[in-house]
Amino acid sequence: MKVLGLAMGRRNGNSEILLKHALKACEDEGLEVALVRLHDYKIQPCTGCELCTKCERSGEPMRCMYPWDSDDMKQLADMIEAADGLICAAPAYHLMPPGIGMVMLNRNHCCIDSPRHRGEFPFVRRVCASIGVGGSDWTSLFMPILNFIGTEMLGSRMHLVDQMKLHRTPAVGMVLCNQEALDRATQLGKNVAYELKKTEGPVEYHGEEGMCPICHNSIVVIRNGRMSCATCDYEGDPIIENGRITGIKWDGDIEATRWSMHGHEHHDAEQFTAVKFEKGKGYVFTEEQKELMTKGREEWGKYLEPVMPKR
Ligand SMILES: Cc1cc2nc3c(=O)[nH]c(=O)nc-3n(C[C@H](O)[C@H](O)[C@H](O)COP(=O)(O)O)c2cc1C
Numbered sequence: 001m002k003v004l005g006l007a008m009g010r011r012n013g014n015s016e017i018l019l020k021h022a023l024k025a026c027e028d029e030g031l032e033v034a035l036v037r038l039h040d041y042k043i044q045p046c047t048g049c050e051l052c053t054k055c056e057r058s059g060e061p062m063r064c065m066y067p068w069d070s071d072d073m074k075q076l077a078d079m080i081e082a083a084d085g086l087i088c089a090a091p092a093y094h095l096m097p098p099g100i101g102m103v104m105l106n107r108n109h110c111c112i113d114s115p116r117h118r119g120e121f122p123f124v125r126r127v128c129a130s131i132g133v134g135g136s137d138w139t140s141l142f143m144p145i146l147n148f149i150g151t152e153m154l155g156s157r158m159h160l161v162d163q164m165k166l167h168r169t170p171a172v173g174m175v176l177c178n179q180e181a182l183d184r185a186t187q188l189g190k191n192v193a194y195e196l197k198k199t200e201g202p203v204e205y206h207g208e209e210g211m212c213p214i215c216h217n218s219i220v221v222i223r224n225g226r227m228s229c230a231t232c233d234y235e236g237d238p239i240i241e242n243g244r245i246t247g248i249k250w251d252g253d254i255e256a257t258r259w260s261m262h263g264h265e266h267h268d269a270e271q272f273t274a275v276k277f278e279k280g281k282g283y284v285f286t287e288e289q290k291e292l293m294t295k296g297r298e299e300w301g302k303y304l305e306p307v308m309p310k311r
Contacts, residue, residue, distance in 0.1 A: 003085035014175040018185035019089035025189025041072040052110030064110035077111030092134035135170030
């Protein structure tokens with residue numbers, strides 16, 4: 001079994017050192033490990049051309065507007081595809097993971113289209129874990145997005161087994177002075193190995209509990225007067241004690257959250273309430289809509305020439 005570590009921070013930086021501790025623990029448990037620094041890879045950003053979506057919907061082999069050999073994304077995606085475990089390690093940049101992680105995630109759709117990724121054939125246990133480091137405690141959006149990158153890249157739908165977040169670690173390498181954090185990263189690696197080596201039972205989560213019992217994070221949005229987990233779409237109401245919110249009484253349908261089959265069908269259905277899609281044909285518009293769109297795009301296309309970079 002292979003565990004791949006994705007490092008998104010500085011070379012030998014704090015997140016990478018923690019990642020290496022986690023990978024070493026996996027190796028000590030007898031697993032094969034490898035490390036990838038995202039900054040060593042050329043990944044062109046998704047332009048939203050929808051070529052891969054069209055291929056997916058028409059059943060054609062996946063293609064991307066970027067030829068596969070024009071950058072390293074396919075190589076990267078294939079390595080992730082071959083891994084059973086994925087550990088993403090990143091610094092917080094502006095409350096979130098660094099852009100390079102999102103650039104990779106955005107491109108992933110065209111690169112991976114396998115039954116293994118879709119979890120379709122003999123169930124394979126694939127798990128992921130996240131390690132996050134912030135210079136301060138400005139990390140509110142960080143872990144949910146980092147976890148999302150890992151679980152989506154792996155296609156394992158919230159098979160997150162552990163996550164750790166370290167605050168107040170700004171200088172490169174200063175994590176080496178924090179034995180507690182290094183031990184926690186080792187434990188994270190052991191948890192990944194334990195879940196991969198387990199031969200039966202569901203994948204379990206070993207990290208700190210957040211408010212949401214599904215993604216274990218605590219980012220909620222208020223919708224229709226109720227609270228809803230921002231990543232899972234799971235609903236509930238606040239528990240108020242002495243005028244303070246002390247928790248959430250979740251009562252949404254767990255089968256209808258974003259990560260369920262129903263959630264995926266809902267996502268597709270939502271798109272197709274706006275526009276019909278026919279296999280082999282693509283989106284189907286009325287003549288009136290086609291005219292509005294063709295004329296409009298032509299006219300708006302003439303308005304305001306974008307300012308080009310001076311080179
Ligand atoms: C562009 C940039 C933005 C950053 N934004 C944040 C932030 O929003 N919150 C935070 O806690 N730290 C922030 N930091 C600090 C890094 O998270 C911190 O230095 C971390 O240790 C870097 O990890 P690394 O050594 O693994 O690269 C930022 C650093 C950079 C370079």
